[in-house]
Amino acid sequence: MAITLSENVIELLRNRESKKVLATVDKNGIPNVSFKGSITVNEEGKIELIELLETSQTNKNLTYSLWFDKTVAISVWGEGGTEYEIKGIPRKVHIDGPYYEKKYVESLERNPINDISGVWIIEPTEVRNQTYAERKKEQDEKYPIIGHLDKDRKL
Amino acid sequence: MATKVENWREKEAGIDEIFEKYPEIPKIIILKTDVHRRGYVLSEKAERLLEEGNYQSEADTIFGEKLGAKKIPIGLTFRDGTSLIGGYRSNEGIRDHYVIDAIDGKFYVTDNGNVYEEVDFWKEPDFYHKKTSKGTPMGEVVNVRPQRLNFAISRVCHFWDTPGEGCKYCYVGINGIEATKKNIPALYDYDEIAESVAEAIKQQGRFSMIMVTTGSILTGKKVFDDEVDEIIKAFEKVKPIFNRKDLKVQLIGSAYDKEQLIRLKEATGIIGYTADLEVANKEAFEWICPGKAKHVGYEEWKKRLYDAVEVFGRGNVNTGIVGGVETAQPNGFSSEEEALKAVLSEAEELAQHGVSVAYIVWGICGIFKDQVPPSLDYYIALAKGLDEISRKYGLEAYFDDYRRCGNHPNTDLGRI
Numbered sequence: 001m002a003i004t005l006s007e008n009v010i011e012l013l014r015n016r017e018s019k020k021v022l023a024t025v026d027k028n029g030i031p032n033v034s035f036k037g038s039i040t041v042n043e044e045g046k047i048e049l050i051e052l053l054e055t056s057q058t059n060k061n062l063t064y065s066l067w068f069d070k071t072v073a074i075s076v077w078g079e080g081g082t083e084y085e086i087k088g089i090p091r092k093v094h095i096d097g098p099y100y101e102k103k104y105v106e107s108l109e110r111n112p113i114n115d116i117s118g119v120w121i122i123e124p125t126e127v128r129n130q131t132y133a134e135r136k137k138e139q140d141e142k143y144p145i146i147g148h149l150d151k152d153r154k155l
Numbered sequence: 156m157a158t159k160v161e162n163w164r165e166k167e168a169g170i171d172e173i174f175e176k177y178p179e180i181p182k183i184i185i186l187k188t189d190v191h192r193r194g195y196v197l198s199e200k201a202e203r204l205l206e207e208g209n210y211q212s213e214a215d216t217i218f219g220e221k222l223g224a225k226k227i228p229i230g231l232t233f234r235d236g237t238s239l240i241g242g243y244r245s246n247e248g249i250r251d252h253y254v255i256d257a258i259d260g261k262f263y264v265t266d267n268g269n270v271y272e273e274v275d276f277w278k279e280p281d282f283y284h285k286k287t288s289k290g291t292p293m294g295e296v297v298n299v300r301p302q303r304l305n306f307a308i309s310r311v312c313h314f315w316d317t318p319g320e321g322c323k324y325c326y327v328g329i330n331g332i333e334a335t336k337k338n339i340p341a342l343y344d345y346d347e348i349a350e351s352v353a354e355a356i357k358q359q360g361r362f363s364m365i366m367v368t369t370g371s372i373l374t375g376k377k378v379f380d381d382e383v384d385e386i387i388k389a390f391e392k393v394k395p396i397f398n399r400k401d402l403k404v405q406l407i408g409s410a411y412d413k414e415q416l417i418r419l420k421e422a423t424g425i426i427g428y429t430a431d432l433e434v435a436n437k438e439a440f441e442w443i444c445p446g447k448a449k450h451v452g453y454e455e456w457k458k459r460l461y462d463a464v465e466v467f468g469r470g471n472v473n474t475g476i477v478g479g480v481e482t483a484q485p486n487g488f489s490s491e492e493e494a495l496k497a498v499l500s501e502a503e504e505l506a507q508h509g510v511s512v513a514y515i516v517w518g519i520c521g522i523f524k525d526q527v528p529p530s531l532d533y534y535i536a537l538a539k540g541l542d543e544i545s546r547k548y549g550l551e552a553y554f555d556d557y558r559r560c561g562n563h564p565n566t567d568l569g570r571i
């Protein structure tokens with residue numbers, strides 16, 4: 001089910017300073033992870049990324065996911081340790097047309113050796129706040145049995 | 156008059172059954188193949204939407220009709236970036252067409268009340284209506300696909316000079332005869348081609364490859380010598396446009412001997428070479444392509460492809476086949492199972508020598524205008540079988556893939 005990303009997640013994904021990682025799998029289930037600085041959110045609220053290399057494993061895996069409705073995962077990490085994981089399904093790749101050409105020109109401006117393969121559009125299906133401090137608090141509240149006793153020792 | 160397959164929906168596995176039968180094949184590729192096989196028409200709403208957009212229409216080249224008429228869609232793009240070349244009203248009257256409908260301002264493939272996939276039509280490039288210095292619209296000199304430029308050397312295929320020797324499924328040959336009757340020169344104007352290519356590639360990100368083809372020219376000291384000479388002449392004009400010696404070009408030409416191949420590669424710098432065997436079975440080839448059989452021969456055609464691997468390198472040579480034409484009657488295979496076995500066994504032999512095979516869906520025309528293309532099941536089994544062979548022999552075909560060509564269901568499968 002497609003979801004709408006919240007404003008803070010959109011901001012984090014659009015921020016050029018955020019670290020963004022894309023995880024995909026191939027048709028045999030073998031994972032692949034790569035940094036994708038181009039990950040952003042487009043005007044329709046969908047995740048967008050540029051794949052530069054036609055022959056990359058990421059390109060193959062995104063194609064596989066689009067063909068077979070398989071989920072990919074993005075991890076985004078920002079200022080102050082804010083971290084989210086977003087899952088989604090690739091729904092479209094622009095390999096031609098005005099939008100592709102616009103992105104192609106922008107990409108060349110960033111680095112003249114670039115030659116983009118496609119502009120991928122990913123429909124978000126799930127978001128999880130992975131910020132450590134918040135996840136720790138959540139775990140401690142929900143699973144009080146977990147954790148080491150030395151930390152519970154009366155001082 | 157096309158041969159209608161009565162009650163075909165009851166006789167053949169429908170697309171939904173094929174989706175289930177081949178869960179490992181993407182539905183988009185199955186759909187694209189079937190839309191090609193059955194052809195498509197536009198709903199009235201889709202026709203209106205097409206007229207409104209900056210979409211490309213048929214052009215006056217070796218591949219199609221004149222610019223400027225009512226918009227006739229020339230190809231479709233699917234969500235995964237793959238293309239369908241042609242398909243509009245193709246194979247009309249044989250089985251029911253798919254209908255492209257407009258829903259909420261977007262195009263969708265529909266059939267029998269089912270909405271299958273969003274698609275788009277190809278966009279017109281910037282150079283298309285510009286004129287060459289001789290006044291010809293450039294879109295009538297150089298033809299395009301979403302990421303590819305096409306031009307041709309000879310619009311006439313001289314296998315047709317001797318009655319009965321043209322390939323029986325071919326429309327290029329028939330168009331060539333018509334052009335000759337109208338006194339249109341057989342050879343394209345290479346200055347106009349070079350001008351059009353130079354203009355076209357100014358559009359950033361629009362084109363990633365050039366495909367050059369030609370009707371066969373049989374004259375010269377050896378068969379095809381003049382064809383090779385003409386291609387070289389064209390490249391003398393085209394080459395200076397580029398800043399590199401090896402060009403992102405695929406030539407689809409006749410099967411040249413080794414001396415011709417070396418001469419061609421050295422003079423032009425083209426990277427990819429294709430000589431279409433068209434029919435991957437000796438007996439069917441000799442019946443369907445009598446000119447090729449007489450002037451070159453089936454085994455020699457294959458040998459020349461193997462020689463081409465030595466000249467152009469592994470991964471840069473392939474051969475096209477007209478998928479399903481081997482089932483043409485009365486002399487082709489009457490069983491789809493046997494046809495598939497025969498084609499895949501030939502494809503394996505070719506792959507062992509470094510030649511990959513790319514099939515296109517058979518568009519009924521030419522002398523074979525009354526024939527019937529095989530079932531969807533056949534086409535999907537063929538795509539799967541050819542893809543498996545390419546993987547087994549490590550043959551990648553980037554020069555003929557979804558982006559640079561888009562016309563081959565089996566090379567689409569090679570994307571993952």
Ligand code: SF4
Binds near residue numbers: 312322369371444
């Ligand atoms: S060689 Fe055969 S398929 Fe090619 S243009 Fe000539 S007749 Fe047509």
